[in-house]
Every structure is written in structure tokens, then in C-alpha cells.
Amino acid sequence: MEASEAKVLASACEPRRTVRTFDGTSLAPEARELLETLASNGENPYGIPVDLRLIDAETYGTTSRVIRGTSWYVVGALPRCPHAEEAFGYVVERLVLAAAAHGLGTAWLAGTIDRPTFERVVGVDRDENRIMPAVIAVGVPAARMSALERVMRSKLHADERAPWDTLFFQGDFAHPIASPDACDPTLAATLDCVRLAPSAQNLQPWRLVCSDGRIDLFEHRTLPLRPIGDVQLVDMGIAMLHLEAGLARQGAHGAWSFDGPAAGAAGASASATYVATISY
Numbered sequence: 393m394e395a396s397e398a399k400v401l402a403s404a405c406e407p408r409r410t411v412r413t414f415d416g417t418s419l420a421p422e423a424r425e426l427l428e429t430l431a432s433n434g435e436n437p438y439g440i441p442v443d444l445r446l447i448d449a450e451t452y453g454t455t456s457r458v459i460r461g462t463s464w465y466v467v468g469a470l471p472r473c474p475h476a477e478e479a480f481g482y483v484v485e486r487l488v489l490a491a492a493a494h495g496l497g498t499a500w501l502a503g504t505i506d507r508p509t510f511e512r513v514v515g516v517d518r519d520e521n522r523i524m525p526a527v528i529a530v531g532v533p534a535a536r537m538s539a540l541e542r543v544m545r546s547k548l549h550a551d552e553r554a555p556w557d558t559l560f561f562q563g564d565f566a567h568p569i570a571s572p573d574a575c576d577p578t579l580a581a582t583l584d585c586v587r588l589a590p591s592a593q594n595l596q597p598w599r600l601v602c603s604d605g606r607i608d609l610f611e612h613r614t615l616p617l618r619p620i621g622d623v624q625l626v627d628m629g630i631a632m633l634h635l636e637a638g639l640a641r642q643g644a645h646g647a648w649s650f651d652g653p654a655a656g657a658a659g660a661s662a663s664a665t666y667v668a669t670i671s672y
């Protein structure tokens with residue numbers, strides 16, 4: 393990831409929030425062009441091809457019951473294969489953060505959508521070798537949230553995040569990082585990017601073990617594993633994007649590998665499954 397792109401993405405981590413209430417206007421041509429350009433970038437650490445496109449869902453008669461004031465969605469599909477969900481999360485979150493940096497609102501939607509219709513739009517219903525883990529609603533945020541959105545945010549504790557010592561560790565799982573002050577400022581800023589990421593039901597399944605020049609990423613599973621389009625694996629891909637952007641903003645180029653955790657972290661937590669390592 394280029395430093396200039398990372399700066400844009402990382403600076404959007406804090407202001408971004410899920411937007412479910414849009415202002416009712418259609419997307420301006422420039423916004424459509426921007427989203428189409430962003431959607432064409434499927435590059436991801438797994439090299440899995442991700443096809444995304446912007447649609448006016450009204451044309452297809454499809455919708456989400458929690459979204460007000462926009463009919464625009466980014467939809468996509470990818471091959472059904474190991475790590476498809478992580479690749480999807482990474483690619484789509486790059487679009488989400490870039491859209492936020494340009495003043496557009498987005499909502500990740502995996503559950504509260506008319507799934508069969510969206511799957512028809514992307515052709516997944518006719519091809520059992522492809523999956524559609526989620527879609528994104530996109531548009532201009534309304535000045536006020538709908539009553540439904542306010543209730544949803546409150547139920548999900550959407551403005552809250554788990555404490556640092558639940559999510560982040562130094563060296564191994566026996567040594568939680570108590571607060572940003574407990575690690576060097578570069579690492580603290582990077583971890584904060586991850587902490588602010590969106591996740592299905594705000595469950596924040598990511599656990600990060602930091603060692604010298606590397607961070608091992610683990611998944612703490614709380615939802616049953618869905619064999620197709622698992623949302624917690626999508627969350628892990630989202631965390632990977634936030635982690636890479638956060639590091640790159642600090643001038644550290646991260647390289648992904650998938651060959652196992654640092655020796656100290658190995659097997660140290662029964663409830664966490666290894667996902668990936670970024671070395672910098």
C-alpha cells in the first residue's frame with residue numbers, strides 16, 4: 393500500500409461509522425465515478441479475485457430493511473475458497489474507508505438484506521462456486537439518524553469498543569496491553585486504527601499479539617462458523633486492512649505472511665485461532 397493511500401485510509405478510521413440513514417439524494421456523477429474506481433481495485437493479500445460493482449438497487453427491486461434514503465449499493469462476489477471472506481473484508485473495507493474520506497456514508501450489511509435478490513444480482517444463485525459474503529449501502533449521510541438507526545446503534549453499543557487489554561497483547565497472550573500509553577506511539581496509533589474498525593454485531597473478533605517488528609493476528613470466535621460467507625472471517629479481513637493502513641501511515645511498510653504465529657504466541661490461547669502475520 394502506498395504511503396499516500398494509507399494516509400487517506402488511516403485518517404478515515406476515526407470519523408467512519410456505519411451510516412444507515414442517507415439524505416435521499418441520488419449519488420452525484422463524481423461520487424459514482426469515485427466508487428466505480430474504488431470498486432475496480434480488488435488487490436488483496438490472498439491474491440483472490442474479488443469482483444465488485446456499484447448498483448442502483450431500485451433497478452433490481454432489492455433492498456435492506458435497515459437502510460433509509462439511498463438505493464445505491466456496492467455488491468460483489470468471489471470464488472468459494474479458503475480465505476475468501478478475509479479477502480472480501482480487506483478489499484471492501486478499503487473502499488469503505490476511501491468513501492468515508494470523501495464524505496460518503498456506508499453500511500456493511502450481511503444479515504439485514506434481501507439476500508436472495510442480491511445474490512441473483514451478482515449471479516451467485518447460478519454459480520455454486522462463488523459466494524457473496526455481504527453488500528455495502530452507500531450514499532450521502534442524512535443530517536439526522538432514523539429512529540431505527542438510533543435504536544440499533546444503542547443495542548449494538550456501536551460507539552463503544554472492547555478495552556485494549558482484551559484486544560492487544562505484547563509478546564504472548566499472557567501479557568495484555570493495558571492502554572495506548574503502555575506501548576510506543578507508532579504501535580499505539582496503529583492498534584487504534586484496528587480498534588475502531590467495524591465488525592458484524594460489533595463483536596470485534598480480532599486479537600493482536602505484537603512482537604519486535606511483527607504483529608500476529610488471531611480470531612476470537614463468538615458466532616457459529618458459517619461455511620459460506622462467514623462474517624467473523626470478513627471482520628478479520630477488515631482488521632487486516634486497518635492494520636496495514638495504520639502501519640503504513642506511520643511510515644512502516646507491512647508484508648503479510650500466513651506461516652504461523654510468533655513462537656511466544658503459539659498455542660497460548662485456546663479461544664484464539666491464528667489468521668495472519670504482518671511484518672514491518
Ligand SMILES: Cc1cc2nc3c(=O)[nH]c(=O)nc-3n(C[C@H](O)[C@H](O)[C@H](O)COP(=O)(O)O)c2cc1C
Pocket residue numbers: 408409410411412458499500501502503504505526544548549550551588589590591592593594623626627630
Ligand atoms: C461484516 C459485517 C456485517 C455487518 N452486517 C450488518 C447488518 O446486516 N446490518 C446492520 O445494520 N449492520 C451490519 N453491520 C454493521 C455493524 O453492526 C457495525 O459495524 C458495528 O455495530 C459497529 O458500528 P460502527 O460501524 O458504526 O462503528 C455489519 C458490519 C460488518 C463488518
